[in-house]
Amino acid sequence: MPDSGDMRDVESTPRQDAQVRVFALPPAEDAEPLEIVQGFLEALTSDDLDYETARKYLTGNALKDWEPGESTTVLEEAPIPYTQVTGERPEADEYRYQLSGEKVALVDGQHAYRPAGGQYRRTVHLTRVKDTQQWRIDELPPGVVLGRSDFERNYKSINKYYFTSAAQSGEPGTVADPVYVRSQVDPVTQVVRDLLKGPTSWLNPVARTSFPSGTALKKGTRALTPDDQNRLVVPLNKKADRVSAGRCKEMAAQLLYTLQDYMPTGVDEVELQGSTGAQLCVVVEGESGIASHGFGKHAEYEYLIDGEHKLVRLSEQDPVTTPTAVPGALGEGEKQLRSAAVSRDEDRAAGVSADGSELYVAPLTAGGTLGDPVLRSTGATAKDRLTTPSWDGRGDLWVADRDLEKPRLLVLADGMGEPLEVRTPSLDGRIEAVRVAADGVRIALILENKGKRALYIGRVERDADAESTTVSIVELRSVTPDLEDVTAMSWAGDSQLVVVGREPRGVQQMRYVRVDGSPTPDSGLSALTGVEEVAASEDESQPLVAHSADGIVRLSPGAQWQTVVKEGSAPVYPG
Known part of the structure; x- marks a missing residue:
């Protein structure tokens, strides 16, 4: 290597990984x-x-x-x-x-x-x-x-889409159900067949499909392929012949959402046909009134706690990187905060007091008052009190109380109801962080057990009768088995999270993981030191925001980390 002289640019061409296909060979004659x-x-x-x-x-x-x-x-x-x-x-x-x-x-x-x-x-x-x-x-x-x-x-990971009742809009919401299909072996037909079989067993208790039981592709159907107008025709068996127009639209929407996850620019329209070949219904991309799908409204702001412990916000579009206080009591400094969560419609916010003992909910409107705390923790120290709260797609507010004497996971209906203790029969460890997915039926928890912190995904089940509602977190499963210390996480799409953690004897790293525990391609993120908190939007076009040794930093798609605020903590997106 040269040890003197000027630096100069070197022309290079990025390596293009050609798609490799493997063709099997039959047994050779007299093979050993x-x-x-x-x-x-x-x-x-x-x-x-x-x-x-x-x-x-x-x-x-x-x-x-x-x-x-x-x-x-x-x-x-x-x-x-x-x-x-x-x-x-x-x-x-x-x-x-x-x-x-x-x-x-x-x-x-x-x-x-x-x-x-x-x-x-x-x-x-x-x-x-x-x-x-x-x-x-x-x-x-x-x-x-x-x-x-x-x-x-x-193999390739694909999100199948099913319905939940967790959407705030009143329409049924969707939930992603990731599966792996063989990417070179008629994947479109594989994806359709998998979707028709219904949700996987883990998700099935909280998801529903609009396809009647027993619905399958019409006998004799060969490979399904979109035409040159990005239209896919799906012939079904007799089980689908008598569905109503509304239900048929939901069926076609499930297929459209699923296929667009597999090939984002490849399917714009889905037509369902009955067993006789007659058209049942058609759904086109962007058709409204069927379901609440995707990340919903594009977040207008990124939120954080500033150096004066007030809730402030930054606009991604605004070149000025000086945060402004949110309208209302949480931005006026009446109560010093250490963390906050903003509702998905950005109309309300929940804030945890600086010592972690009190949770407040207030509107993000000028002149709004703070009122009394909706929840109090009696933990002995600040780290044994309330976690950062989280809003789900129903408009309910979640928070964990880390009181060593009585650790609890709580949910407040519509952010203002009586705190309801959530049943956690399979919980092994103390909850250190809570993030509920927009679909309202999956929850991410960082659990600490014997000094180690790991990330788990659980299923949210609700059981309501005339007298009361029971909420439970069941079938928790680890999604970061190779990390021994997970310090921060955030949902970053329909079926993935961004995680900050450390492997045994390794250094801190930030990466993406899927909810089933599988790694994402190019999951590693550019290095960042001393990350304490991270925030991602479920709209993947929005920047990643983190609290690091350099302050509040932002990573836009295709760019490098940039410091936007020197003094601040607890960055969050709505949710």
């Missing part, structure tokens, strides 16, 4: 047992429609019973076969190989992803076929097993 096992494992990474080539390596019950769609086991590296010879004679007619590796994840029969750990140890048994004297596999593990790099090349 190890070659058969290796060929089969390689065939599992191919783009065969129904693993036709992989099946050529099988015989007997393995050929008859193997269901590749049953599950997909993802390992850190491609599985390694170790020989275990069953017979002692050189001319033995059977071999047994053990496949081994380090587990990363499991994709189940519904195509839902779950992080997994531990060792993978399964066996493959081979026999010599009497008629041909060729080695073939007659016993094998269930489903498909492959390495992480092959999984990331072959």
Whole structure:
């Protein structure tokens, strides 16, 4: 390397990763047992429609019973076969190989992803076929097993969309249900079939589909492809023939939202056809009155607590980076604050007092009064009191009280009702942060247990009767198993969050993760030191905002981190 002279620009062309496709090879004539096992494992990474080539390596019950769609086991590296010879004679007619590796994840029969750990140890048994004297596999593990790099090349995460009743507008809201499909094997048809089968088991209790039970593609339907006008025609079986016009519109909207997640510029219109080929209904992009979908209103401001402990706001569009106080009592400094949450319509805000003991809710209008706190905590110290609150899509307000004597998760109906203690039967640890998704049926929690903090996603279930309403958080699942210390997080879209954390013996990092625990492509963000809090909008076009060692900083799409306010803390977007 030169050690003197001037610096100069170097012309370079960004590397373009061409789409790699893998074509499987059938078994070679007189292939040895190890070659058969290796060929089969390689065939599992191919783009065969129904693993036709992989099946050529099988015989007997393995050929008859193997269901590749049953599950997909993802390992850190491609599985390694170790020989275990069953017979002692050189001319033995059977071999047994053990496949081994380090587990990363499991994709189940519904195509839902779950992080997994531990060792993978399964066996493959081979026999010599009497008629041909060729080695073939007659016993094998269930489903498909492959390495992480092959999984990331072959599979893509897609959001299926279903309905909830959590939207503030009165229309049904939508909730994303991420699944993985094989990206090179007729993905549009795969996505449609998956959507018609209904929500995955984790989401099913709080989501609904408008497709009648048993609805499927019309028998004989081949690959679905949008035409040159970005219009997709979906023929359905008899189960859909008698649906009402309104329900049909909801069905078509589910397909449109889902397909636009897979190919944002590829589908503008969906037509549903009945079993006779007659048109049932059509939905076009942007059609209103069907459901509240997406992030809703574009946030007008970013909010934070300034150096004087008042709630202030910044406009993304305004080149002036001096924040202005919000209208109303929370911006007047009547009560010093340490954190706040702004309702999704930006009409109200909730603020936590500087010592963490009191929660106030006030309108963001000039002349509004503060009133009495809607909640008090009696925790012994400031860190044992209230967390930053969070508004859901129904307009309800959530907050955790970290009082060591009585830790609780609370929800206030419409931000002003009597605080209702939320049931948390599977909670293992103390809640350090709360963020509810816009759909109102998923909640992100940072839990501290034995000095370690991890991020969990839970399902929000509501059970109302004539006398009372019960709210529960169930089936919590970790989405950051490789991080031992998560310090901040925020929802950053329909099915992903931005997370600040640290791996064992690692340094602090900021990255995106999906709600199922799978990593996002290019999930790493440019380095930023001393991050204490982070805020992202569910509208992914808006900047990321963080409280770091440099103050309040902002990361716009395609740009670098920029300091916007030197003195400030607790940045938030509406929600």
